[in-house]
Amino acid sequence: MSVIELSNVSRAFTVSSRAGLRRTRREVRAVDDLTFTVEPGEVMGYIGPNGAGKSTTIKMLTGILVPTGGSIRVAGVDPSRNRLRLARRIGVVFGQRTTLWWDLPLKDSFAVLQKMYGVPRARHRENLATFVDLLDLGDLLDVPVRQLSLGQRMRGDIAAALLHDPEIVYLDEPTIGLDIISKSRLREFLAQINKDRGTTIILTTHDLDDIEALCSRVMVIDHGHQVFDGTLDRLRSSQSAPRTLIVDLATPHPPISIPGTTVTRTEGPRQHLTFPPTTSAAPLVAQIAASYPLVDLSISDPTIESIIARLYATSGKISNV
Known part of the structure; x- marks a missing residue:
């Protein structure tokens, strides 16, 4: 059975504006006719530009907001009608809004959460030891939350969201403020939690x-x-974003002419050729090697950023899975 079910969900807000002495109101639909399900143990990336409706959706899933249309069930219950009951089954990290107590040492915040959620002490100690190790929190436990850096606090917030063994975790920008090494470690931690505990993650x-x-x-x-x-x-594949051949020749050369490719940039002896994603690179490489003084060659796939940008530009013009 799905752990999250949305059916034709909408959420509208009334926005007031003033022009001179006249005040007008208009309805803005932050979420419009949204339908989807999430299965137990899935890790789903929920993405979109600022103002797309992501935060509004998460707030409805946690029961903070009530939908103006449609229905929602999370872990078998209506979130807005069962907020306290649902709170024991979900964990939430809302970006830069901490769930920790600002003036308490980190370990005291964790102790308060153990009491709030009624987690058995043995289980709390076991979880805390695991998370302190995996998230490198050992040196931070006695530090007041207000003295933690953003990255340190984010690690503390993620531990806090998981201490009560939630079935579902909502994470909003969990790697914000982290350096490259810390980001990698946090990603490994989340992947491990999902694998070992089957925790459903909405990111x-x-x-x-x-x-x-x-x-x-x-x-x-x-x-x-x-x-x-x-x-x-x-x-x-939905966006048909082109792939790129990066060709290094022995010397600068006029643009390479190979059917099915387009030279988009030259940098001395280096040339960038794009080609359709459905075209095999092997025959193109063979033609270049046979016709030009090839020194080196690499293939670059489109970045996820470029694909998302193309998708925003063509919203509504692709088919879903």
């Missing part, structure tokens, strides 16, 4: 490396509408 982020590292499924929304739902491979 919203602007760091698309997080999506590539963690998510088996990607959902893209824009202006409250779902514009894509599927795998990363499906997302790449």
Whole structure:
């Protein structure tokens, strides 16, 4: 059975504006007719530009907001009608809004959460030891939360969201403020939690490396509408983004002329040739090697950033999985 079910969900807000002495009101639909399900143990990337409706959706899934249309069930219950009951089954990290107590040492925040959620002490100690090790929190436990850096606090918030063994975790920008090494370690931690505990993870982020590292499924929304739902491979193929051959010749040379390719840039002896994603690179490489003084060659696939940019530009013009 799906752990998250949305059926024709909408959320509208009334926005007031003033022009001179006249006040007008208009309705803005932050989420519009959204339908999808999430299965137990899935890691889904939920992405879109600022104002797309991501945060509004997460707030409805946690029961903070009530939908103005449609229905939602999370872990078998209506979130808005069962907020306290649902709170024991979910974990949430909302970007730069901490769930930790600002003036308490980190370990005291964890102790308060153990009491709030009624986690058995033995289980709390076991989870805390695991998370302190995996998230490198040992030296931070006695530090007041207000003295932690953003990256340190984010690690603390993620541990706090998982201490009560939630079935579902919503993570909003979990790698914000982290350096490259810390990001990699956090991604490994989340992947391990998902594998070992079957925790369902909904991830919203602007760091698309997080999506590539963690998510088996990607959902893209824009202006409250779902514009894509599927795998990363499906997302790449849906946009027909060209691949690139980066060719290094022995000397500078006029643009390479090979049918099916287009030279987009030259840098001395280096040339960049694009070709369709459905075309095999092998015959192109063979032709270049036979006709030009080839020194080196590499193939560059389109970045996830470029694919998402193309998708936003063509919202509603692709088919979902």
